[in-house]
Amino acid sequence: MRKIRYQVACSLDGYIADVDGKTGWIVDEPSIDFGALFDQFDTLLMGRRTYEGLVKDADGFWGKTVYVFSKTLRQEEHPQVTVVSGNPQPMLNEMRSMSGKDIWLFGGGELFQSLLALGHVDTVEPAIIPVLLGGGRPLLPSPAIQQALTLTSHRVFPSGIIWLEYTIRKREEASA
Amino acid sequence: MRKIRYQVACSLDGYIADVDGKTGWIVDEPSIDFGALFDQFDTLLMGRRTYEGLVKDADGFWGKTVYVFSKTLRQEEHPQVTVVSGNPQPMLNEMRSMSGKDIWLFGGGELFQSLLALGHVDTVEPAIIPVLLGGGRPLLPSPAIQQALTLTSHRVFPSGIIWLEYTIRKREEASA
Numbered sequence: 123m124r125k126i127r128y129q130v131a132c133s134l135d136g137y138i139a140d141v142d143g144k145t146g147w148i149v150d151e152p153s154i155d156f157g158a159l160f161d162q163f164d165t166l167l168m169g170r171r172t173y174e175g176l177v178k179d180a181d182g183f184w185g186k187t188v189y190v191f192s193k194t195l196r197q198e199e200h201p202q203v204t205v206v207s208g209n210p211q212p213m214l215n216e217m218r219s220m221s222g223k224d225i226w227l228f229g230g231g232e233l234f235q236s237l238l239a240l241g242h243v244d245t246v247e248p249a250i251i252p253v254l255l256g257g258g259r260p261l262l263p264s265p266a267i268q269q270a271l272t273l274t275s276h277r278v279f280p281s282g283i284i285w286l287e288y289t290i291r292k293r294e295e296a297s298a
Numbered sequence: 299m300r301k302i303r304y305q306v307a308c309s310l311d312g313y314i315a316d317v318d319g320k321t322g323w324i325v326d327e328p329s330i331d332f333g334a335l336f337d338q339f340d341t342l343l344m345g346r347r348t349y350e351g352l353v354k355d356a357d358g359f360w361g362k363t364v365y366v367f368s369k370t371l372r373q374e375e376h377p378q379v380t381v382v383s384g385n386p387q388p389m390l391n392e393m394r395s396m397s398g399k400d401i402w403l404f405g406g407g408e409l410f411q412s413l414l415a416l417g418h419v420d421t422v423e424p425a426i427i428p429v430l431l432g433g434g435r436p437l438l439p440s441p442a443i444q445q446a447l448t449l450t451s452h453r454v455f456p457s458g459i460i461w462l463e464y465t466i467r468k469r470e471e472a473s474a
Contacts, residue, residue, distance in 0.1 A: 133312075134312070134422070134424065134437070134447065134462075134464070135312040135436065135437045135438045136309075136310070136311040136312025136313075136436075136437070137312075140444070141440075141441075147444060235432070238430075246310070246430070248310065250462075252446065252447040252448060252449050252464060253444060253445065253446050253447060254414075254422070254437075254438050254442065254444070254445040254447065255442075255444055256411070256438050256439070256440055256441060256442025256443065256444065256445070257440035257441055257442065260311065260312075261310070261311045261312070261430075262311045262430050262432050263432070264317075264432055264433035265317075265432060265433050266430065266431075266432025266433065267432065268316070268323060268429060268430070268431055268432065269429065269430040269432070270428065270429050271310065271428040271429060271430065271458070272428060272458055273428050273454070273458035273459075273460060276452070276454060276460060278449070278452060282447070282448055282449035282464075283449075284449060284452060284460075284462065286310075286426075286460065288310070288428060288458075
């Protein structure tokens with residue numbers, strides 16, 4: 123079963139973008155091997171806003187297969203991606219049962235919220251940037267159900283970034 | 299110069315209390331020596347709401363000197379604490395120049411926001427609890443000025459709590 127992993131840069135106070143939707147506060151970290159990072163995934167899942175922010179910059183989405191969750195985008199106008207506009211449950215079940223690399227839940231927070239509620243997120247992997255933003259786009263928008271996590275790894279970088287990995291605890295585990 | 303340290307338990311998504319103001323989601327961690335922790339401080343700073351939440355439970359505030367920041371509390375009704383209702387700047391300058399242990403910015407987020415804006419916070423020390431709350435009382439309420447931090451230490455506990463320590467970067471440092 124392929125994993126769906128929410129890997130994202132996040133401020134200490136829990137925002138993935140500032141109030142203007144920008145990410146210029148993400149500090150450089152030369153020791154992160156982004157090639158190796160990207161190579162763990164062959165598929166990206168993203169919301170419409172994240173997709174529209176990327177289209178200008180991303181060069182063919184680094185060769186990954188991209189699914190964009192949106193009720194408004196028209197598939198025929200976005201042939202380079204697959205637009206998911208209906209109930210994502212059957213598609214996610216099928217995608218996860220196919221062979222392949224892990225699946226990157228690329229953002230934003232609203233998509234995380236939806237897939238978490240559907241039980242389709244395996245890990246949360248925030249790279250905590252050493253900054254307080256005091257507002258912006260949240261890691262997990264409200265309202266959401268309280269979700270227990272298990273810390274599985276942490277890495278500290280010279281820039282002060284601390285990269286955490288958690289698995290989502292299933293409800294029966296969490297209440298045990 | 300005594301330090302003012304914002305030491306607080308926080309969810310991964312940046313909340314210090316859930317939507318009901320509760321902290322029952324803070325997991326137990328027997329290996330934390332709370333005696334040694336409390337012994338680092340002789341003075342607590344807190345907002346009115348935090349104070350009112352504590353009055354019912356705290357037994358004499360563990361022998362600490364307590365300052366409550368509030369424009370509505372009447373000093374004569376709260377003889378066990380010092381109510382700070384005016385401009386806190388002179389009082390903070392004086393307190394920090396006196397000899398003594400470190401000063402615990404006990405919460406909540408609004409007081410942190412105020413003292414941060416005044417340049418009177420030295421460190422932010424969140425114990426990140428392995429949980430997503432999806433809403434609640436923020437570590438740092440909006441709006442706030444973006445604040446760069448320097449990671450100075452991290453400790454990982456068996457429960458999955460990760461306790462981070464950051465110093466507040468001065469403006470000139472942050473822009474250097």
